[in-house]
Amino acid sequence: MLTSQDLAFFAVLASEPSLAAAARSLDVTPPAVSQRLQVLERRLGMRLVDRSGSRLSLTSEGALLAERGQAVLEDLESLAAELRERRDIVSGPLHVAAPLGFGRAFVAQAMARMRQLHPAVELKLTLLDDPASGIRSDRWDVLVQVGPLADSALAMRRLAPNRRVLCASPAYLEARGHPIHPQDLGHHVCGVIREDQADVTLWSFGGDDGETATIRVRPELASNDGEVIKAWALAGLCIVQRSEWDIAGELRAGHLIELLPSWRMPDADVVALLGPRQGRAARMERFVQVLKDLLTPVPWR
Template identity: 45%
Template sequence: MHDITDLRFFVTITESGSLAEAARRLDVTPSAVSQRLRHLEARLGMALAHRSTRRFVLTEEGLLFRDGVAAVLGDLDRLVENLRERSGEVAGTLNIGGSLGFGRRYLAPAIADFHARHPQLKVALTLSDALTATEAGRFDMIVHIGSLADSSMVAYPVAPNNRFICAAPAYLERRPAPRDPKELAVHDCIVLRENNEDVTLWRFHQRRQEVAVRVPAILSSNDGDVVKQWALAGKGLFVRSEWDVADLLATGQLVRVLPEWSLPNADVVALASARGAMSRRATLFLAFLQARFQPAPPWRLDLPKKGRGQGPGARG
């Protein structure tokens, strides 16, 4: 009979991808992880993984053991949660993933308020602009902006979010604002590299008319704050989510360009695995987020009427 901590230990190292990452998550040394894995293999009488200093690959027996252990632990966790639910307690650990900018500005404060309601709950928040489909399985939920790259995830609506083309007044003094999307081809443009998208191809629609424009990227970055700083400095036009620029538009630090044209929306959604139902703590957190951001998210509540009435924007 194996200790439950050994089973959770094995699941952790299989999710980590390397012994070094597993050691970081477990807050022990890599040698301690390696030694514990050897002891587990000795008790089982079989090799579970081929490992090197940088990574390890599960053997066929290791894959079977991992899948069986994950199923057992899942059943056990659901049993414990059902028992806690009967007493009205919300406990356990809620693993949430999110993007850096939105996560810092809106998701982290929401989690703090949710935790205040459920102090017995532990919440682990991981912020990254490069979460992969492979990593998604270790989260109860990922708060995501924009279209789905991985169709195996189920999307639950959290908040409406458009994207706008913006520029600083300093840039528009130097270069008159375009009146048609095709004029963007001769403007200085700043682009955000993300999600392996074709970031220099900007798509617009107006009623039944659709236009795609290849813009010249004089500056590009994978960091949204950097892109916004360049735009505020008057370096060029850029596309950014309304959650990130609504306050700057309201104060006049940025000006919306081509407001009559729309770009693809990038609503805020909560992604969860399609395998099985969400835990009660995840379901409660989703309901909390939806109540907090719907029907009008905070980036729309405090805008003057003219700021809200300039038509839909786009995504990012």
């Protein structure tokens, strides 16, 4: 017979590269881990770990136990959370994933507020340089995204409006002039942020008169860090497109100037995806509401 303690022990063991690493994670000695594993194997009448190599390797039975055992542990934790929620106690782990810049600026604040409101919730924030890749993961509960999403059957909550803005510094415009039409961008120095798998060199615009334009820019400056690209634009080196949330202060101060005001780039609204795990609705929904409250009224407008 398996207990939840057996499943939790083996889940740790299966996630580590060696018995010694598992011992460190469990805060016990390697002989204690080995002995407990032997007891578990004898009780089940099968080998769960292949001991022939230097690295910990699961047998097919061990892999099955690790996979199904993790699901059972999550179901047990979800059941316990639902029972606590019936007493209006929001608790349990909450894993949030978010883009680097927006996560630092806003999501971290929302998680701090969540902790104040619901101290029994265990928080984890993962900041991603490729948020779109997170959609394929089942290891998070809420994914915050800025901009368009790949097709997904996951529940989505819109948090705040956000425009993409084409901009440059006064120094750049004094030296290189203002573009009048999107086609003029071919004669300008453009910088791009390569922070996901999107085609960042293809810029689309919609005009006030209904005209559309799609321009392939040849970036002379590129980085995977939005702060670097913004700094280069502020230094007068290039034209960039940035999210409104990130440059609203610089626009108000006149450090950056919005370009092509009669043309609009596709919006990049802030949304939250609710993860595929089951039984976590209360803390997921509570956190999304906390984040939405933080973004209302929209702080960058």
